Amino acid sequence: MSSLLVVGSVAFDTLHMPSGSFEKVLGGSATYGSLAASHFAPVRLVGVVGRDYPDSAIERFRAHGVDTSGLEVDATGDTFHWEGRYSEDLGSRTSLRTDLNVFATFNPKIPAGFRDTPFVLLGNIHPALQLEVLRQVVKPKLVVADTMNFWIGGERAALEKTLAEVDLLVVNDEEARQLSGVNNLVKAARGLMTLGPRIVVIKKGEHGAVLFEGDEIFSAPAYPTGEVVDPTGAGDTFAGGLLGYIASQNDLGNATLRRAVVYGSALASFCVEGIGIDRLAMVKRAEITERYAAFRSLVHFASEAEVAG
Amino acid sequence: MSSLLVVGSVAFDTLHMPSGSFEKVLGGSATYGSLAASHFAPVRLVGVVGRDYPDSAIERFRAHGVDTSGLEVDATGDTFHWEGRYSEDLGSRTSLRTDLNVFATFNPKIPAGFRDTPFVLLGNIHPALQLEVLRQVVKPKLVVADTMNFWIGGERAALEKTLAEVDLLVVNDEEARQLSGVNNLVKAARGLMTLGPRIVVIKKGEHGAVLFEGDEIFSAPAYPTGEVVDPTGAGDTFAGGLLGYIASQNDLGNATLRRAVVYGSALASFCVEGIGIDRLAMVKRAEITERYAAFRSLVHFASEAEVAG
Numbered sequence: 001m002s003s004l005l006v007v008g009s010v011a012f013d014t015l016h017m018p019s020g021s022f023e024k025v026l027g028g029s030a031t032y033g034s035l036a037a038s039h040f041a042p043v044r045l046v047g048v049v050g051r052d053y054p055d056s057a058i059e060r061f062r063a064h065g066v067d068t069s070g071l072e073v074d075a076t077g078d079t080f081h082w083e084g085r086y087s088e089d090l091g092s093r094t095s096l097r098t099d100l101n102v103f104a105t106f107n108p109k110i111p112a113g114f115r116d117t118p119f120v121l122l123g124n125i126h127p128a129l130q131l132e133v134l135r136q137v138v139k140p141k142l143v144v145a146d147t148m149n150f151w152i153g154g155e156r157a158a159l160e161k162t163l164a165e166v167d168l169l170v171v172n173d174e175e176a177r178q179l180s181g182v183n184n185l186v187k188a189a190r191g192l193m194t195l196g197p198r199i200v201v202i203k204k205g206e207h208g209a210v211l212f213e214g215d216e217i218f219s220a221p222a223y224p225t226g227e228v229v230d231p232t233g234a235g236d237t238f239a240g241g242l243l244g245y246i247a248s249q250n251d252l253g254n255a256t257l258r259r260a261v262v263y264g265s266a267l268a269s270f271c272v273e274g275i276g277i278d279r280l281a282m283v284k285r286a287e288i289t290e291r292y293a294a295f296r297s298l299v300h301f302a303s304e305a306e307v308a309g
Numbered sequence: 310m311s312s313l314l315v316v317g318s319v320a321f322d323t324l325h326m327p328s329g330s331f332e333k334v335l336g337g338s339a340t341y342g343s344l345a346a347s348h349f350a351p352v353r354l355v356g357v358v359g360r361d362y363p364d365s366a367i368e369r370f371r372a373h374g375v376d377t378s379g380l381e382v383d384a385t386g387d388t389f390h391w392e393g394r395y396s397e398d399l400g401s402r403t404s405l406r407t408d409l410n411v412f413a414t415f416n417p418k419i420p421a422g423f424r425d426t427p428f429v430l431l432g433n434i435h436p437a438l439q440l441e442v443l444r445q446v447v448k449p450k451l452v453v454a455d456t457m458n459f460w461i462g463g464e465r466a467a468l469e470k471t472l473a474e475v476d477l478l479v480v481n482d483e484e485a486r487q488l489s490g491v492n493n494l495v496k497a498a499r500g501l502m503t504l505g506p507r508i509v510v511i512k513k514g515e516h517g518a519v520l521f522e523g524d525e526i527f528s529a530p531a532y533p534t535g536e537v538v539d540p541t542g543a544g545d546t547f548a549g550g551l552l553g554y555i556a557s558q559n560d561l562g563n564a565t566l567r568r569a570v571v572y573g574s575a576l577a578s579f580c581v582e583g584i585g586i587d588r589l590a591m592v593k594r595a596e597i598t599e600r601y602a603a604f605r606s607l608v609h610f611a612s613e614a615e616v617a618g
Binding site: 208258 | 398399400492493494495496499513515516517519526527528529530533534535537564567568570571598601602604605607608609610611612613616
């Protein structure tokens with residue numbers, strides 16, 4: 001079992017859901033990513049919070065085996081606060097507030113003891129900051145990066161610089177199309193590979209995820225649930241679960257990557273069942289095992305030989 | 310092995326593709342559906358064509374084991390002719406012409422020898438005509454119906470009457486949402502089941518298809534191809550391949566239905582590789598077997614027990 005480094009945003013989210021409003025729940029890409037990964041492997045968290053961030057929240061990370069010594073507390077301001085409203089069917093959301101606060105000047109410092117972490121998850125932050133992290137780590141085995149339309153549109157040059165040093169890129173389907181300029185997702189993935197990453201995982205929300213590595217393609221469904229409560233953080237959870245599992249196996253074979261995509265999908269399916277991190281943080285290993293098995297059933301069909309036999 | 314009855318439109322399609330224009334190629338829901346099904350089981354085709362429909366095309370059906378004695382030739386007019394233009398990325402299309410011609414007065418007559426066909430595919434035609442077919446067949450084992458947004462929006466009452474007598478409904482994701490009034494696809498499928506069908510298959514194009522039967526859910530990916538030439542008829546091909554396989558097995562177990570979804574997906578993946586029916590009609594059994602195996606590889610991941618073992 002290896003450990004992984006998770007760098008990204010640590011935030012408060014105020015969520016207006018059809019089921020009600022939830023003030024300043026724990027959020028941010030590194031929060032979801034590190035809690036998801038912590039189900040599989042020891043996590044080293046790097047991020048910044050403000051003077052208003054409660055010790056109890058930091059304690060919560062620690063209780064999940066997350067090393068928070070890289071979580072900077074900047075007493076000059078408040079924690080990043082995002083507020084948004086979801087549509088009735090949870091299919092879209094509108095940002096009402098994005099107070100970056102101390103995150104505006106975040107400059108990730110990787111503690112000396114974290115620099116040789118073999119697995120690195122660059123959460124969805126400015127690509128220049130992602131590159132800053134890579135300048136500080138020493139020969140990681142696998143660098144996974146997430147990004148979003150905001151950077152693809154506005155910080156293309158910086159993003160391309162970062163991508164050149166990324167091994168595995170996680171993007172959603174719209175971002176894959178935007179970044180590659182190609183509509184067909186297979187061609188889009190091939191295009192993204194020319195930018196650097198040798199592995200590309202395209203997240204498709206309710207339609208699952210697709211893994212591309214060389215000529216290998218693996219298609220994973222989403223867990224079919226009628227009970228989505230809050231989609232916030234599902235993508236970050238997917239990436240965290242994915243890399244957490246890879247770190248736990250300390251293996252980069254395609255078979256491991258395939259299982260990692262399923263574990264990431266499984267954790268994302270739990271994440272959306274609760275508000276914020278509520279369900280994700282509480283999920284038991286036995287539940288993950290059960291859901292992993294459910295993914296197997298979901299895609300199972302007999303081979304021609306089995307039918308003939 | 311049982312035979313299946315396919316009822317639907319038989320048409321000429323004039324296709325304006327990024328790769329060029331193709332005048333009056335063979336098309337229509339029953340054409341794609343019956344050719345797809347013919348790879349697995351004997352097909353009985355019911356439809357109407359006009360005086361301009363060439364004998365060579367009818368001969369082509371026969372060469373595929375399709376019984377064309379229910380294909381009416383109406384010498385009072387021309388064959389249904391649809392013309393459309395696809396977008397550069399093939400993601401959308403615009404209808405330029407819909408000349409119903411002899412199809413405008415189509416009233417399906419099921420030949421006496423066809424009335425006891427155990428498996429019935431109601432292609433995408435007016436729901437009142439679909440019901441007409443059901444009034445003429447005798448205790449089919451399984452009735453499969455396809456429909457589209459046009460009937461959902463404009464002929465809701467007729468459609469509901471038909472659905473009450475359908476066993477397996479095939480719709481795409483937008484249609485499932487429109488017909489059920491629910492955005493979440495799992496809930497949408499459950500909603501559709503209350504309208505009659507005990508089995509629902511939701512087609513999601515590049516995202517695959519999902520089968521719902523009771524509490525069983527099966528998720529099949531689409532074949533990941535960068536080489537889509539012409540998406541016309543892919544949905545009809547899927548339905549034809551699905552029911553053709555079921556008829557070949559003469560079995561309605563969930564395991565058979567799962568495999569049927571994969572065979573339908575496999576044939577649809579061939580269909581889009583050529584203009585019109587070109588690739589679909591030419592595909593060899595060995596190619597279908599190979600692609601079926603590719604679908605298995607595409608979704609394969611080890612169980613926890615296999616990994617631990």
